[in-house]
Amino acid sequence: MATDAQQACFEAGIKFGSLYHQFAGTPVSPSSARSLETAMAEAIENQPFCESVTVEIHDDRVMDAIDHENGYTELTGSLMDVEMRVRYEGVRIDTRMAMADGYPLMELVDVRDE
Amino acid sequence: MATDAQQACFEAGIKFGSLYHQFAGTPVSPSSARSLETAMAEAIENQPFCESVTVEIHDDRVMDAIDHENGYTELTGSLMDVEMRVRYEGVRIDTRMAMADGYPLMELVDVRDE
Amino acid sequence: MATDAQQACFEAGIKFGSLYHQFAGTPVSPSSARSLETAMAEAIENQPFCESVTVEIHDDRVMDAIDHENGYTELTGSLMDVEMRVRYEGVRIDTRMAMADGYPLMELVDVRDE
Amino acid sequence: MATDAQQACFEAGIKFGSLYHQFAGTPVSPSSARSLETAMAEAIENQPFCESVTVEIHDDRVMDAIDHENGYTELTGSLMDVEMRVRYEGVRIDTRMAMADGYPLMELVDVRDE
Numbered sequence: 001m002a003t004d005a006q007q008a009c010f011e012a013g014i015k016f017g018s019l020y021h022q023f024a025g026t027p028v029s030p031s032s033a034r035s036l037e038t039a040m041a042e043a044i045e046n047q048p049f050c051e052s053v054t055v056e057i058h059d060d061r062v063m064d065a066i067d068h069e070n071g072y073t074e075l076t077g078s079l080m081d082v083e084m085r086v087r088y089e090g091v092r093i094d095t096r097m098a099m100a101d102g103y104p105l106m107e108l109v110d111v112r113d114e
Numbered sequence: 115m116a117t118d119a120q121q122a123c124f125e126a127g128i129k130f131g132s133l134y135h136q137f138a139g140t141p142v143s144p145s146s147a148r149s150l151e152t153a154m155a156e157a158i159e160n161q162p163f164c165e166s167v168t169v170e171i172h173d174d175r176v177m178d179a180i181d182h183e184n185g186y187t188e189l190t191g192s193l194m195d196v197e198m199r200v201r202y203e204g205v206r207i208d209t210r211m212a213m214a215d216g217y218p219l220m221e222l223v224d225v226r227d228e
Numbered sequence: 229m230a231t232d233a234q235q236a237c238f239e240a241g242i243k244f245g246s247l248y249h250q251f252a253g254t255p256v257s258p259s260s261a262r263s264l265e266t267a268m269a270e271a272i273e274n275q276p277f278c279e280s281v282t283v284e285i286h287d288d289r290v291m292d293a294i295d296h297e298n299g300y301t302e303l304t305g306s307l308m309d310v311e312m313r314v315r316y317e318g319v320r321i322d323t324r325m326a327m328a329d330g331y332p333l334m335e336l337v338d339v340r341d342e
Numbered sequence: 343m344a345t346d347a348q349q350a351c352f353e354a355g356i357k358f359g360s361l362y363h364q365f366a367g368t369p370v371s372p373s374s375a376r377s378l379e380t381a382m383a384e385a386i387e388n389q390p391f392c393e394s395v396t397v398e399i400h401d402d403r404v405m406d407a408i409d410h411e412n413g414y415t416e417l418t419g420s421l422m423d424v425e426m427r428v429r430y431e432g433v434r435i436d437t438r439m440a441m442a443d444g445y446p447l448m449e450l451v452d453v454r455d456e
Contacts, residue, residue: 002222006123009116010209010222013127021136022368024253024302027360032384039381042374046414070331072388074252076302095124103298108116108124132255138367138416140250146270153267156260160300184445186274188366190416217412230351230450237348238437238450241355249364323352336344336352 005111008088011049012095015084016106019044019053020077020097028079029072033057036075044084051085051092077104090114119225122202125163126209129198130220133158133167134191134211142193143186147171150189158198165199165206191218204228233339236316239277240323243312244334247272247281248305248325256307257300261285264303272312279313279320305332318342347453350430353391354437357426358448361386361395362419362439370421371414375399378417386426393427393434419446432456 002010023040041053057080065073073079082097094110116124137154155167171194179187187193196211208224230238251268269281285308293301301307310325322338344352365382383395399422407415415421424439436452 002123002225003119005117006119006225007222009120009123010127010220013124013129014131014220015127017128017131017133018135018369019131021132021134021253023364025249026364026381027385027388029388032381032388035377035381035384039368039374039377042377043369046369046371046374048412070390074304106124106128108121111116111120135367136254137250139363140267141246141271141274143274146267146274149263149267149270153254153260153263156263157255160255160257160260162298184276188418230453231347233345233348234351234453235450237344237351238355238448241352241357242359242448243355245356245359245361246363247359249360249362334352334356336349339344339348 004089005091005113008049008086008091008093009108009111011088012084012086012093012108013106015044015047015050015053015086016082016095016097018047019055019082019084020106024075024077026075027072028057028062028075029066030059030062032072033059033062037080049086049088051087053085054083056081118203119205119227122163122200122205122207123222123225125202126198126200126207126222127220129158129161129164129167129200130196130209130211132161133169133196133198134220138189138191140189141186142171142176142189143180144173144176146186147173147176151194163200163202165201167199168197170195232317233319233341236277236314236319236321237336237339239316240312240314240321240336241334243272243275243278243281243314244310244323244325246275247283247310247312248334252303252305254303255300256285256290256303257294258287258290260300261287261290265308277314277316279315281313282311284309346431347433347455350391350428350433350435351450351453353430354426354428354435354450355448357386357389357392357395357428358424358437358439360389361397361424361426362448366417366419368417369414370399370404370417371408372401372404374414375401375404379422391428391430393429395427396425398423 037055151169265283379397
């Protein structure tokens with residue numbers, strides 16, 4: 001009933017919601033940010049139709065968020081950018097999460113028949 | 115660039131991924147299943163464009179999964195059915211998660227212009 | 229090797245870490261806070277040696293944290309107080325999480341042989 | 343009111359509950375298991391009093407748990423062993439999680455004044 005493009009967008013959304021709510025709250029500091037980026041990307045790339053994921057945690061934002069006594073903070077959407085490519089049947093979807101007007105926004109960047 | 119229907123499907127997917135990965139792993143027993151169903155539904159209904167969520171945790175499956183010594187198990191997709199309605203601009207999406215061939219499947223049930 | 233009191237404190241810590249990291253990040257608003265409080269308490273009460281859990285989400289703090297456009301925020305330790313009683317062998321432990329100097333602090337309130 | 347050793351055991355329990363409930367449910371396969379092990383260890387090592395964490399995800403158990411169609415499974419306690427050292431004031435705690443009688447058991451291995 002849904003078109004391939006609609007199904008592809010549904011699949012892309014599932015991956016974004018999964019990534020966000022699986023890892024939000026993870027303790028993070030600049031020294032652990034690299035391993036968390038890699039683990040997040042590789043974990044979600046396991047999911048069906050997910051071709052590639054890139055996670056960039058911004059160390060400067062992590063530093064700003066850190067309580068100087070604790071030395072770490074908890075991962076939230078405002079600390080990272082995410083790019084993801086999903087492919088379903090002949091449709092390629094590019095999506096990203098980035099800050100917009102002070103809030104993390106998940107968005108469809110490109111929906112393309114190939 | 116994306117159509118309203120594609121955007122609606124993306125939003126529906128986000129809610130499903132969120133619900134699943136926020137709550138998977140929660141300790142659950144028949145005596146706590148009702149409050150968890152309600153909390154899951156009301157939490158996700160907070161998200162934008164999410165009109166309604168229904169979560170049904172099957173007590174018989176929970177009982178089957180329980181280690182008799184512990185008295186509880188951890189929530190997984192195989193223990194519950196979820197129905198969700200998302201509305202974005204003029205598009206209404208009905209989605210559900212249910213068991214199919216032994217695995218929980220998230221699927222678009224209906225995509226409708228209203 | 230560990231004493232009963234030490235084991236009881238270990239068990240109390242497990243419950244606190246579980247509660248925090250299972251539910252941190254959950255979408256929450258004043259209208260969904262009551263069901264989330266109940267679900268959190270009942271979920272953790274399933275765990276062994278956990279006698280009672282009380283979660284209080286502060287609506288005024290939730291309102292302060294809400295982006296007025298979205299209408300909800302994500303659960304963090306700064307929005308709630310938690311009290312928990314654990315009983316292991318003859319030892320009763322009372323613990324709580326509350327704000328201290330601007331940060332949520334998990335602490336042992338009382339360790340008592342009964 | 344609590345002794346240093348009791349406080350140390352409480353802190354050790356917090357780390358274990360955090361690790362488990364933050365990462366349970368993460369999509370995992372043999373090809374992503376190494377990055378997840380590293381990210382889990384480094385994330386929890388950020389927490390106060392946590393000296394070292396080692397996570398070993400068993401590829402053979404992951405393979406057994408994988409749905410051959412999907413190519414991945416979700417992380418649970420039965421797929422991994424964890425060792426953790428916590429140091430609080432003069433007390434050193436060694437803890438581990440490993441399978442016992444078919445279930446993952448978190449346990450205090452050693453509580454030592456130094």
